[in-house]
Amino acid sequence: MTVPELAAELAALRSPAAVRARSHQVLDHVRAGKSPHFALDEAALDAVADYVAQVTRQDYPALDIPYHSRWRHFDAGGVARWDALKARLGAVGRDDLARLMIDLAVVSVLLDAGAGDAWRYHEEATGLTLGRSEGLAVASLRMFEAGGFSSDPAQPLRADAAALIALDAGTLARHFQVSDANPLVGLSGRVALLNRLGAALAARPDLFGSAPARPGGLYDALVPQARIGRLPAERILSALLDGMSVIWPSGLEVAGVSLGDVGRHPAVRVADLSDQLVPFHKLSQWLTYSLLEPFEAAGLAVTDLDALTALPEYRNGGLLVDLGAIVPRAPVDPAQKQAVSSELVVEWRALTVALMDLLADRVRARLGLDASQFPLAKLLQGGTWTAGRRIAAERRPPAGPPPIAIDADGTVF
Incomplete structure (x- = not known):
């Protein structure tokens, strides 16, 4: 087999279509009763x-639902932090604003994996103490404001390759207030991820520029692909998977090709090197959702949002377990951590992707909205992520951990 043929087989996994198709293969496997891990109760959907729908109406009575993205977390506690930062920028052009927003979103999303139940971030300016995704978002925003991701003190409000490559655990710990009494899950993994991000940026000037290489360079790479001001969402994801697949430490590698967030499951059988491989690209898709607003801020319309998939993470997946759509065949101890690469977790994540497709139309019907008004990006926000957190808190108070615990390294969930 030639190198181009090999690359084509595995590159096909770097698409939301592959995430969706292979997740539905796993769904069919479980429907057929072939799984030792889970059964389904689709009536529970x-x-x-x-x-x-109830949670969505409570949080958004007018159904003015924004996208599920990192920008929501920057407003944690009802504080419009991004708006305040933007106001201080003055007369910045919309192209520069988009680049800055992409820089911020990329580093913040890559720092947004499970923080653990113990870690908290205390914000001096507001007096708020925040945990989990909201705390990570605010900590990353404040670090960005302080120039923590820039190598040029004269231009603090950016993230660039040199600064990311040089970032160390002590610096991140200081900005994120990490201590023995305030431990953050996967601190070293997060630092290593950002170090690898810096190297990936520097290696791809065609995607990220070179003066300096920065996530915001993606804007300049993708704008020429927008026809009459319209950019398909999948173009953003494809660029991210092309440029950043090498950064994932726990990602699968096949024949020397780094695949990123991909698992193995026996339900997927094909006669090539991608046999049994199920792609997810959770953080890359979460990042794509979080880049919709930067591109829109520059005047582009991002289209075809539902080419992307739901996010296979523990709030969406936990919702389906807690409300009985996904039924473990044996009791799962929520304190017993499961490996991300385990067949059980891969299956749970695939079922989450596939069942969210089935759930979407049901929720739309209850809200009286169609797919154009209520794409998956709004279902997640309205929505399933919040609902998953709330039902978890009801079932396992007070912290509300997921029904299935993941042995995470701070880079996948």
């Missing part, structure tokens, strides 16, 4: 839809 109606109860899930009722719960999600």
